[in-house]
Amino acid sequence: MSLEKMKQALAQMNIEPYNLFAQMDANHDGRLDIDEIGSKCAAFGIYDAQWVRKMFDADNDGFVSREEFT
Numbered sequence: 842m843s844l845e846k847m848k849q850a851l852a853q854m855n856i857e858p859y860n861l862f863a864q865m866d867a868n869h870d871g872r873l874d875i876d877e878i879g880s881k882c883a884a885f886g887i888y889d890a891q892w893v894r895k896m897f898d899a900d901n902d903g904f905v906s907r908e909e910f911t
C-alpha cells in the first residue's frame with residue numbers, strides 16, 4: 842500500500858488525518874513514536890509499524906510529526 846492509497850482509504854472512512862494523529866499520539870507530545878504507531882496500526886490490521894513509520898517520517902528522525910502525518 843502506498844502513502845497516497847492509505848490517505849485515500851482514510852478519506853473514504855471519513856477519518857481526518859489530524860484527528861487520527863491526535864488519537865494516535867497517546868502521550869500528547871506532538872509526535873508519534875514507534876509504539877504509538879504500532880498500537881494504532883494493529884487496529885487497522887497493519888503489523889509492520891516500522892514500515893508505516895518510514896513511509897511518513899520524511900526527515901527520518903524516528904518520529905512522525907504532525908506536519909509529516911497530515
Ligand SMILES: [Ca+2]
Nearest residue numbers: 866868870872
Ligand atoms: Ca507521542
Ligand SMILES: [Ca+2]
Nearest residue numbers: 898900902904
Ligand atoms: Ca520525522
